[in-house]
Amino acid sequence: MVPDAIPALKTQQPGKDPGKDPGKDILAELPAYDLIELFFFAYRDFVSDPDRILDEYGFGRAHHRVLHFVSRQPGLTIAELLDILRITKQSLNRVLKELLEKNFIESRTGTSDRRQRLLFATAQGHELALKLAKLQxxxxxxxxxxxxxxxxxxxxxxxxxxxxxxxxxxxxxxxxGPKETHKET
Known part of the structure; x- marks a missing residue:
């Protein structure tokens, strides 16, 4: 049964004045186990619906993140994607290779810098990204x-x-920030 109201934080102790420096007194207390655990459970359930669909394609959460950001920001460079995801190039390469091979993402040569690779979701990739976003x-x-x-x-x-x-x-x-709409070219 879900409570009607969320209980007060267990980390706040009586007699403390959170207004003077929020966080200072709390850090001296026990960890915020209640919030930490709520985050774990919320994340578990937040990704569970997409996980089931991704599994049908042989994809995982890393594929979901890449597909999400590439679909939302057509023309994203690999360097920009690495910066957003904060993963290694090696990790991205494996996931990106699968998404490219299965025609969910395409890579195009940059117009001003031909060494640059711009990433775009294909129609199939955009459709999957949208389906997952709607679930969430x-x-x-x-x-x-x-x-x-x-x-x-x-x-x-x-x-x-x-x-x-x-x-x-x-x-x-x-x-x-301003978003470009999905374009197929």
Whole structure:
């Protein structure tokens, strides 16, 4: 049974003033096991629906991440994708090779720099990325619908604050910046 209200954080101790320096007193206490575990369980279920579909293609979560960002940002370079995913070139090469061979992504030569490889989702790749995103959107929207109207803004702010401060501006640009629509050329 799901509780109607989320219990108070176990990490906050009586007598502490979180307003003076949020996080300072909390760090001196026990780890935030409740939030850590909720993150683990939420992530497990958030990826479970796409995992089942990806398995039908012989793909995993790494394929999903690559396909997601390439579909959302047509013309992404390999260097940009490596920067977004923060994985090694070797890890990306294996996944990218499979997506290219199975015609989910195509690589094109750059127009201004012929050494550059630009990545595009094929129609099949874009369709799969969209199908997976819709599954995850359904889960997110169901959770938000059971919360206050301003919950989406609060959740977005919370997630942004979990990102390393030196990467926040970059992530904001990727997530909220202008997006190109998917083009097939």
């Amino acid at each position: 959107t359904r889960r997110i929207m169901r959770a938000l619908s059971e919360m206050e109207p301003e919950a989406k803004e609060l959740v977005s702010g919370y997630l942004l604050r979990l990102i390393d401060p030196d990467d926040t501006a970059h992530v904001k640009q990727l997530v909220f």
